[in-house]
Amino acid sequence: xxxxxxxxxxxxxxxxxxxxxxxxxxxxxxxxxxxxxxxxxxxxxxxxxxxxxxxxxxxxxxxxxxxxxxxxxxxxxxxxxxxxxxxxxxxxxxxxxxxxxxxxxxxxxxxxxxxxxxxxxxxxxxxxxxxxxxxxxxxxxxxxxxxxxxxxxxxxxxxxxxxxxxxxxxxxxxxxxxxxxxxxxxxxxxxxxxxxxxxxxxxxxxxxxxxxxxxxxxxxxxxxxxxxxxxxxxxxxxxxxxxxxxxxxxxxxxxxxxxxxxxxxxxxxxxxxxxxxxxxxxxxxxxxxxxxxxxxxxxxxxxxxxxxxxxxx
Amino acid sequence: xxxxxxxxxxxxxxxxxxxxxxxxxxxxxxxxxxxxxxxxxxxxxxxxxxxxxxxxxxxxxxxxxxxxxxxxxxxxxxxxxxxxxxxxxxxxxxxxxxxxxxxxxxxxxxxxxxxxxxxxxxxxxxxxxxxxxxxxxxxxxxxxxxxxxxxxxxxxxxxxxxxxxxxxxxxxxxxxxxxxxxxxxxxxxxxxxxxxxxxxxxxxxxxxxxxxxxxxxxxxxxxxxxxxxxxxxxxxxxxxxxxxxxxxxxxxxxxxxxxxxxxxxxxxxxxxxxxxxxxxxxxxx
Amino acid sequence: xxxxxxxxxxxxxxxxxxxxxxxxxxxxxxxxxxxxxxxxxxxxxxxxxxxxxxxxxxxxxxxxxxxxxxxxxxxxxxxxxxxxxxxxxxxxxxxxxxxxxxxxxxxxxxxxxxxxxxxxxxxxxxxxxxxxxxxxxxxxxxxxxxxxxxxxxxxxxxxxxxxxxxxxxxxxxxxxxxxxxxxxxxxxxxxxxxxxxxxxxxxxxxxxxxxxxxxxxxxxxxxxxxxxxxxxxxxxxxxxxxxxxxxxxxxxxxxxxxxxxxxxxxxxxxxxxxxxxxxxxxxxxxxxxxxxxxxxxxxxxxxxxxxxxxxxxxxxxxxxxxxxxxxxxxxxxxxxxxxxxxxxxxxxxxxxxxxxxxxxxxxxxxxxxxxxxxxxxxxxxxxxxxxxxxxxxxxxxxx
Numbered sequence: 001x002x003x004x005x006x007x008x009x010x011x012x013x014x015x016x017x018x019x020x021x022x023x024x025x026x027x028x029x030x031x032x033x034x035x036x037x038x039x040x041x042x043x044x045x046x047x048x049x050x051x052x053x054x055x056x057x058x059x060x061x062x063x064x065x066x067x068x069x070x071x072x073x074x075x076x077x078x079x080x081x082x083x084x085x086x087x088x089x090x091x092x093x094x095x096x097x098x099x100x101x102x103x104x105x106x107x108x109x110x111x112x113x114x115x116x117x118x119x120x121x122x123x124x125x126x127x128x129x130x131x132x133x134x135x136x137x138x139x140x141x142x143x144x145x146x147x148x149x150x151x152x153x154x155x156x157x158x159x160x161x162x163x164x165x166x167x168x169x170x171x172x173x174x175x176x177x178x179x180x181x182x183x184x185x186x187x188x189x190x191x192x193x194x195x196x197x198x199x200x201x202x203x204x205x206x207x208x209x210x211x212x213x214x215x216x217x218x219x220x221x222x223x224x225x226x227x228x229x230x231x232x233x234x235x236x237x238x239x240x241x242x243x244x245x246x247x248x249x250x251x252x253x254x255x256x257x258x259x260x261x262x263x264x265x266x267x268x269x270x271x272x273x274x275x276x277x278x279x280x281x282x283x284x285x286x287x288x289x290x291x292x293x294x295x296x297x298x299x300x301x302x303x304x305x306x307x308x309x310x311x312x313x
Numbered sequence: 314x315x316x317x318x319x320x321x322x323x324x325x326x327x328x329x330x331x332x333x334x335x336x337x338x339x340x341x342x343x344x345x346x347x348x349x350x351x352x353x354x355x356x357x358x359x360x361x362x363x364x365x366x367x368x369x370x371x372x373x374x375x376x377x378x379x380x381x382x383x384x385x386x387x388x389x390x391x392x393x394x395x396x397x398x399x400x401x402x403x404x405x406x407x408x409x410x411x412x413x414x415x416x417x418x419x420x421x422x423x424x425x426x427x428x429x430x431x432x433x434x435x436x437x438x439x440x441x442x443x444x445x446x447x448x449x450x451x452x453x454x455x456x457x458x459x460x461x462x463x464x465x466x467x468x469x470x471x472x473x474x475x476x477x478x479x480x481x482x483x484x485x486x487x488x489x490x491x492x493x494x495x496x497x498x499x500x501x502x503x504x505x506x507x508x509x510x511x512x513x514x515x516x517x518x519x520x521x522x523x524x525x526x527x528x529x530x531x532x533x534x535x536x537x538x539x540x541x542x543x544x545x546x547x548x549x550x551x552x553x554x555x556x557x558x559x560x561x562x563x564x565x566x567x568x569x570x571x572x573x574x575x576x577x578x579x580x581x582x583x584x585x586x587x588x589x590x591x592x593x594x595x596x597x598x
Numbered sequence: 599x600x601x602x603x604x605x606x607x608x609x610x611x612x613x614x615x616x617x618x619x620x621x622x623x624x625x626x627x628x629x630x631x632x633x634x635x636x637x638x639x640x641x642x643x644x645x646x647x648x649x650x651x652x653x654x655x656x657x658x659x660x661x662x663x664x665x666x667x668x669x670x671x672x673x674x675x676x677x678x679x680x681x682x683x684x685x686x687x688x689x690x691x692x693x694x695x696x697x698x699x700x701x702x703x704x705x706x707x708x709x710x711x712x713x714x715x716x717x718x719x720x721x722x723x724x725x726x727x728x729x730x731x732x733x734x735x736x737x738x739x740x741x742x743x744x745x746x747x748x749x750x751x752x753x754x755x756x757x758x759x760x761x762x763x764x765x766x767x768x769x770x771x772x773x774x775x776x777x778x779x780x781x782x783x784x785x786x787x788x789x790x791x792x793x794x795x796x797x798x799x800x801x802x803x804x805x806x807x808x809x810x811x812x813x814x815x816x817x818x819x820x821x822x823x824x825x826x827x828x829x830x831x832x833x834x835x836x837x838x839x840x841x842x843x844x845x846x847x848x849x850x851x852x853x854x855x856x857x858x859x860x861x862x863x864x865x866x867x868x869x870x871x872x873x874x875x876x877x878x879x880x881x882x883x884x885x886x887x888x889x890x891x892x893x894x895x896x897x898x899x900x901x902x903x904x905x906x907x908x909x910x911x912x913x914x915x916x917x918x919x920x921x922x923x924x925x926x927x928x929x930x931x932x933x934x935x936x937x938x939x940x941x942x943x944x945x946x947x948x949x950x951x952x953x954x955x956x957x958x959x960x961x962x963x964x965x966x967x968x969x970x971x972x973x974x975x976x977x978x979x980x981x982x983x984x985x986x987x988x989x990x991x992x993x994x995x996x997x
Contacts, residue, residue: 025653029418029419029421031414031418031499032414032418032419032420032423033414033422035413035414035418036410036414036415036420036422036423038407038410039407039408039411039426040411040426043429043430043433043470043471045467046441046463046464046467046468047436047441050441050445050448051440051441053444053448054441054443054444112336115329115332120325120329121326121329122329122333124584124585125333125337126333126337127584127585127588128581128584129337129340129341130340131587131588132340132576132577132580133340133343134524134587135524135528135577135580136343136528136576137527137528137530137545137546137572137576138528138530139530139546139549140347140549140569140572140573141343143549143566144343144344144346144347144569145343147346147347147350147562153562155346155363159363191588194588240435243437244437244438246530246531247531250550263439266439266440266442267439267442267535270446271443271446276443279443280444283437283440283443284440286440287436287437287440290436290437294435485682487680487682487683487684488684488686490671490680490684491678491684492686492697493670493671493672494649494651494671494676494677494678495677495698495701495745495749496698496702497672497701498672501701505697506686509688510687
């Protein structure tokens with residue numbers, strides 16, 4: 001069946017614009033807009049206006065504790081934030097957590113994906129087990145980890161025979177936070193990698209085996225290169241998520257012991273200190289950082305992604 | 314199946330058995346830990362072992378300490394359930410319409426919608442907490458069910474639309490055409506032919522949306538202040554202990570277990586759907 | 599039953615691409631009409647325009663005298679059978695066939711009766727309550743047809759319905775479709791890229807190429823009097839041989855032989871025909887010189903060096919080469935003719951296929967005396983590709 005493909009329909013539409021839309025094309029347009037409208041509206045209410053509003057607020061001096069002392073200050077809030085070492089420290093914290101967790105998740109995710117893909121029995125069990133961390137409420141998981149590592153109530157100290165007070169020191173707090181994050185989100189990563197596995201044609205691996213390649217060689221030279229697009233997608237999404245980490249840190253340390261990160265900073269400024277102006281500036285900066293990450297990824301590896309994705313509709 | 318082209322040996326079985334055990338252990342140890350905590354009586358906390366010596370249900374049903382006796386927790390449960398269900402139903406409906414339009418129809422702005430949805434999925438939610446807080450206060454949506462339902466829908470619509478598009482794309486275009494030639498209006502074609510075939514996709518999206526809504530903490534804490542709308546994740550962090558000096562570990566653990574059981578059950582029953590929903594989009598783009 | 603008139607119907611896309619250029623012909627009531635042509639020739643687009651799934655850019659389409667350009671598919675009272683069958687996977691065979699009737703709110707017992715009648719005609723009765731997923735390709739195809747039949751529409755439109763079937767099944771289904779159409783008498787428009795299907799099923803055939811209708815005629819007419827080089831090369835298997843030639847009066851000079859054209863041919867030459875021409879000779883117009891019965895028939899004999907012999911039991915094909923090739927003139931056609939009628943062979947040599955009687959003792963890599971029937975040659979203008987011979991019945995359709 002040729003014809004009536006989206007591409008042809010698009011071309012029809014363009015032609016018609018010159019002479020005036022045909023009734024069919026017009027009604028198709030209208031229907032399309034109408035069907036999308038509700039979803040788009042909902043998405044915009046919560047994002048378009050708040051973003052615009054946030055940007056506007058970020059350029060004001062607006063502290064809810066002194067509501068009368070409002071005023072437009074241009075980029076002052078931004079220079080205040082960027083000039084504040086707190087911001088930079090938090091940015092570094094965030095980056096550290098981000099890089100370390102994603103790295104661990106990549107390796108662990110691979111292993112899990114491998115098990116899900118090739119297990120010779122119990123696949124349903126494995127899949128269910130792996131999805132539990134995905135489904136669990138993040139704060140619930142964070143509590144579990146917090147209690148486990150608590151010197152008084154937890155079992156870890158007993159297990160490792162140590163007296164470590166995990167949440168009073170910076171490095172140990174980091175460790176637990178990263179462990180909790182990794183535990184919770186690796187499943188998602190492993191699912192994306194699992195999808196990537198299906199991209200590797202069995203024949204290619206068999207051929208490599210017949211050619212005499214060892215398991216690790218096969219992995220490095222055949223499987224991983226063929227999975228690259230899926231790996232990139234997985235890493236991109238997880239990186240952006242990791243940058244925005246909030247729940248676990250909030251529950252475990254509330255940002256103390258030098259584990260404060262940018263999201264916590266934003267929250268504190270906005271909700272705890274009620275400084276809408278500064279807090280909005282922090283928020284906007286966080287958004288900009290995420291955009292930069294996405295940009296770097298897409299530019300750096302973008303050609304691969306679109307190649308592999310093939311035809312978009 | 315083992316590596317392609319090889320036979321399954323006894324050694325393989327042992328290898329996989331161990332592997333599977335390790336995976337399951339990895340996934341479930343924190344959960345078991347919570348269960349254990351929830352069964353630990355208050356005076357045993359601080360013991361340092363994994364399992365309590367005298368397991369008890371006092372954290373669940375005890376008159377002073379049980380979460381079900383508390384006024385916060387049952388209210389929070391109700392809120393979570395109601396809000397998550399409503400958000401799920403609405404999000405799936407809206408996403409179905411949008412995904413159908415995107416895959417089947419042609420109209421200007423189509424790509425913008427997809428790109429925009431993607432952008433929203435990547436958006437740092439913390440960035441809009443402030444303005445949303447203000448907006449909701451002005452619109453009297455603060456501390457209400459709709460006040461949470463709407464942002465939940467916003468952030469789950471991208472994933473739902475993405476998943477549903479992948480499913481719709483699998484349905485042959487010819488079926489639409491055949492239905493229209495057979496005499497169906499576009500809406501009839503959708504209702505009688507496409508929707509039944511897309512049902513699995515809608516179901517999968519529903520599960521993914523529900524998990525998000527059930528899970529959310531940020532909006533729940535920032536946009537609520539009382540039991541009226543506070544959901545479980547937020548409520549847990551506000552638990553007070555039986556006295557000013559004890560931290561309500563047991564109660565928090567009990568609440569956590571109660572709130573995790575439905576998830577585990579859901580995952581057990583629907584694991585196949587969830588995996589296919591999350592991976593189909595990735596593979597087919 | 600309906601008469602469908604296409605009045606200079608065209609379809610152009612936004613980027614300027616013209617899928618259909620001024621299609622102008624009439625499909626008679628009850629006729630089995632075929633649209634045939636290579637991929638991309640616009641036949642499917644034209645079919646979609648007839649059913650209403652595609653808009654008509656210019657021109658008018660009339661069904662039984664009424665203009666239908668803007669009528670929605672569901673109101674055109676036409677049924678379509680898709681190449682992919684497009685049967686609803688979630689409904690049983692019965693429900694599939696009831697679908698169009700339900701939409702028209704046909705009363706239950708009438709519906710039941712029509713469905714069972716159609717099922718009987720298509721031998722689907724025992725499958726009525728099964729789901730399509732459990733059926734074979736051929737059965738699914740019949741369900742698609744059943745769904746079209748129950749509507750008793752004004753016209754059946756079929757888009758390459760047999761393409762997805764294996765060869766044997768295709769032959770069977772061809773007969774089924776033909777008998778069905780004869781029995782029901784419904785106007786049928788059938789699209790295919792397979793010229794064998796076109797020739798065996800159609801009452802009349804429209805040959806299309808790159809959006810243009812080359813010729814509309816009965817299969818017999820298309821075969822014996824092709825309007826241009828494309829139709830000549832497209833219809834017939836093995837394809838017609840196309841060679842360069844020079845016409846001087848009634849003498850036709852071919853690369854391998856000189857031919858005296860009889861009156862039956864020269865009498866049909868159009869005005870000004872002469873000079874360089876393209877000569878079309880069908881394989882069956884050759885014969886082993888030693889086996890020619892009628893020694894008086896106008897023709898010429900020549901010697902050819904046989905390269906390859908294909909023996910098929912009931913016939914024999916001999917492949918040989920001649921000096922001189924029309925390949926340069928015919929490069930344009932090469933893209934569209936699936937069977938290479940322009941026997942490319944290498945610089946300035948052309949491969950020719952001859953059909954011989956199976957009793958011939960032609961051998962590979964040996965010389966053979968061949969006879970060429972002068973009454974059967976086709977002549978074409980090398981520049982326009984149009985035939986230089988009027989058909990005996992009168993004017994040929996423009997091409």
